[in-house]
Amino acid sequence: RLNLREQLIREVEIIPLEVVCRNIVAGSMSQRLGIEEGTPLPRSIIEFYYKKDELNDPMVTEEHITAFNWATTQELDDILAMTVRVNDYLSGMFGAVGITLIDFKIEFGRVWENDFARVILADEISPDSCRLWDTATGEKLDKDRFRRDLGNVIESYTEVAKRLGIMKDMPTVIQGGLH
Numbered sequence: 001r002l003n004l005r006e007q008l009i010r011e012v013e014i015i016p017l018e019v020v021c022r023n024i025v026a027g028s029m030s031q032r033l034g035i036e037e038g039t040p041l042p043r044s045i046i047e048f049y050y051k052k053d054e055l056n057d058p059m060v061t062e063e064h065i066t067a068f069n070w071a072t073t074q075e076l077d078d079i080l081a082m083t084v085r086v087n088d089y090l091s092g093m094f095g096a097v098g099i100t101l102i103d104f105k106i107e108f109g110r111v112w113e114n115d116f117a118r119v120i121l122a123d124e125i126s127p128d129s130c131r132l133w134d135t136a137t138g139e140k141l142d143k144d145r146f147r148r149d150l151g152n153v154i155e156s157y158t159e160v161a162k163r164l165g166i167m168k169d170m171p172t173v174i175q176g177g178l179h
């Protein structure tokens, strides 16, 4: 972060996948498999979606990903390992402030160092791309408030930022836009 309005971004060659990691059933998994939202998964599940708006980002398997050269087997291994690490880190971080990480979506990109490509995380992590439920009450503190017309969108996002202690110097940005 350079200042309130700018951050330094590294350009990557984007891998055309949305990587979703789930700890508790919600959203499309609940609908597709007919499992009630809020059901804990026996273990975390990682899913891949092909980034193609015209097709509504269809779910794909590792077979598709390697067959169509969207990522190599080695890159997929790295993506899986990093996704598990991100899940562990975020679950702990949110858990410590009374928030349950239900699921999240991240993306990855390639950076080239001479002839060697390395895969790095290439996405924001925010309540726009995570499901975050208050652990005590089950209240939703994420984009579902907007998508499901539950109201209090700003209040919920603000609550997440406050609990994480990242709002002290930026309340006017979040609440009122930049002046």
Ligand code: UDP
Pocket: 018, 020, 026, 027, 028, 029, 057, 103, 104, 105, 128, 129, 130, 131, 143
């Ligand atoms: N997600 C996202 N962008 C997308 C699709 C999903 O950030 O284009 C996030 C979503 O917010 C949730 C997780 O990925 O945290 C799983 O989403 P799901 O497959 O349940 O789809 P949804 O019900 O959100 O459409």
